Amino acid sequence: MAGLAKASMDWRRLAHNVETLAGLTAAPQMAMIKADAYGHGLVPAARIAAEAGAARFGVATLREAWRLRRLPDLSRVPVMAFMYTPDQPGLAETIGAGAEIGISSVPQLEAVAAAAERAGRAARVHLKADTGISRGGVVEAEWEAYGEAAAKHRAAGAIEVVGAWSHLACADEIGHPAGDEQKAAFERFLAAVAAAGLEPEVRHLANSAALISDPETHYDLVRPGIALYGYNPVPEIAVDLRPVMELRGHVMTVKRLPAGTGISYGHTHHLERDSNVALVPLGYADGIPRIASGSAEVYLAGRRRPILGRICMDQFVVDLGDELVKPGEPVILIGAGDQHPDADDWSAWAGTIPNEILTGIGDRVPRYWNRGLH
Numbered sequence: 260m261a262g263l264a265k266a267s268m269d270w271r272r273l274a275h276n277v278e279t280l281a282g283l284t285a286a287p288q289m290a291m292i293k294a295d296a297y298g299h300g301l302v303p304a305a306r307i308a309a310e311a312g313a314a315r316f317g318v319a320t321l322r323e324a325w326r327l328r329r330l331p332d333l334s335r336v337p338v339m340a341f342m343y344t345p346d347q348p349g350l351a352e353t354i355g356a357g358a359e360i361g362i363s364s365v366p367q368l369e370a371v372a373a374a375a376e377r378a379g380r381a382a383r384v385h386l387k388a389d390t391g392i393s394r395g396g397v398v399e400a401e402w403e404a405y406g407e408a409a410a411k412h413r414a415a416g417a418i419e420v421v422g423a424w425s426h427l428a429c430a431d432e433i434g435h436p437a438g439d440e441q442k443a444a445f446e447r448f449l450a451a452v453a454a455a456g457l458e459p460e461v462r463h464l465a466n467s468a469a470l471i472s473d474p475e476t477h478y479d480l481v482r483p484g485i486a487l488y489g490y491n492p493v494p495e496i497a498v499d500l501r502p503v504m505e506l507r508g509h510v511m512t513v514k515r516l517p518a519g520t521g522i523s524y525g526h527t528h529h530l531e532r533d534s535n536v537a538l539v540p541l542g543y544a545d546g547i548p549r550i551a552s553g554s555a556e557v558y559l560a561g562r563r564r565p566i567l568g569r570i571c572m573d574q575f576v577v578d579l580g581d582e583l584v585k586p587g588e589p590v591i592l593i594g595a596g597d598q599h600p601d602a603d604d605w606s607a608w609a610g611t612i613p614n615e616i617l618t619g620i621g622d623r624v625p626r627y628w629n630r631g632l633h
């Protein structure tokens with residue numbers, strides 16, 4: 260008996276996407292597998308991406324880096340973590356485990372140098388500049404002081420400077436003026452780093468969108484995230500990417516209701532005619548966005564069918580018209596077939612991006628990889 264729902268990942272598609280992206284650039288890839296590999300599963304995604312050629316991993320939290328560092332088969336693949344507070348427990352242990360650390364501010368640099376002393380091991384760091392996204396990274400007015408502080412800690416043996424990096428704000432909009440401004444600012448940052456006597460091994464700037472749309476951003480390393488999972492953030496440029504995840508549920512009950520019946524909370528939908536409806540036990544607690552109520556469709560019994568009324572916490576109702584299906588009938592919410600909805604469709608229905616759809620799939624949905632790795 261099938262469970263209520265499952266997310267199935269096809270490792271061949273992830274490997275295909277890594278290889279397709281490798282065909283677009285000479286730069287090695289830091290596979291961005293933060294947020295549990297965008298909801299796909301951190302460890303299997305890491306193994307497959309590395310086998311397919313990814314040279315490094317990028318994660319957000321120290322915990323994710325720590326988990327990867329504990330896998331002996333992946334110990335040769337560097338991992339960088341970059342979201343942490345200066346006083347965060349585990350910083351010294353993560354450095355001690357050999358993870359690389361992204362630095363987003365001068366106080367963070369100081370905290371990492373102090374943690375490295377506690378760890379008894381130089382921290383391998385990537386110095387981040389804010390070149391215009393106004394999020395993490397050191398602003399231009401502080402680059403000189405940042406470089407000097409890094410040079411001092413390097414001389415003391417507390418850090419090794421592995422990388423110099425930044426992040427782009429508007430790479431998914433081809434020709435956006437912020438792109439040229441950020442590239443120029445990144446060049447000035449690299450000059451400031453060199454002026455401080457630092458020689459980072461890798462300079463990196465490009466996310467998926469920049470990897471696909473702008474070779475000038477590739478430098479020594481590219482950082483694809485969403486493209487690895489099969490979604491192209493720059494649809495104007497055709498790239499053969501394949502969705503890695505299929506999300507399916509199953510019909511729980513079917514019933515016939517008369518014309519005029521109000522469906523789900525608030526009765527936002529009334530049946531126009533007598534209809535069969537199917538109940539599917541997945542809801543916004545599983546990451547099916549409630550805001551997509553009224554527009555979303557699923558693939559059920561050979562074609563797309565609308566969700567009727569509000570998507571609830573654990574369930575939604577699908578219009579079957581006069582057709583009948585049996586309880587247990589599969590319902591594809593995210594698939595790779597021509598007629599299947601995918602995470603791009605859900606992001607259009609929900610006014611978001613596929614990244615949010617994929618990372619939002621809840622942990623009531625078990626993940627399976629077709630290689631038995633999970």
Ligand SMILES: *Cc1c(COP(=O)(O)O)cnc(C)c1O
Pocket residue numbers: 291293426465466467468482483484485486492614
């Ligand atoms: C998430 C992230 C990426 C990957 O972004 P995508 O748009 O998913 O390719 C790259 N770099 C940094 C710093 C990130 O946080």
